[in-house]
Amino acid sequence: MRALVQRVGSASVTVAGEQVGAIGPGLCALVGVTHTDTEAQADQLADKLWYLRVLPDADGVMNLALADSPSPEVLVVSQFTLYGDTRKGRRPSWIAAARPEHAEPLVERVAERLRSHGATVATGRFRTDMQVTLVNDGPVTLMLEV
Secondary structure (H helix, E strand, O other): OEEEEEEEEEEEEEEOOEEEEEEOOEEEEEEEOEOOOOHHHHHHHHHHHHHOOOEEOOOOOEEEOHHHOOOOEEEEEEOHHHHOEOOOOOOOEOOOEOOHHHHHHHHHHHHHHHHHHOOEEEEOOOOOOEEEEEEEEEEEEEEEEO
16 A cells, blocks of 8 residues: 655545545545555554654654644545556556555545544545645655555
């Protein structure tokens, strides 16, 4: 599994003109799944997000994690294009991206695991055209792989 993670001042996702998820300050995680990913990896990714020390402390230093926040918020959005292969030609290959039947339960498991830790989690809507709006804070952007 992969996640492109951004520390945000706010983030939201809209589908067909309807806002389906929104958060204030926290993390936005675009999550990609490949064929061999498992529930254990989904849990590992959620735990990595929960304990990732990228939030600013009182001195503005990245020392805090969602786990340290009094109101941790995460926007989790499925993103199959994270497994796009652009090494050959001009058009990405999606062969490494998991089929929706495999990916959807794992992305939902990441969101549920974060909720079980105490995070407020908003999500996108699987298999739809989503518009994600965010204010990147920092900017801080990291790629996680488990």
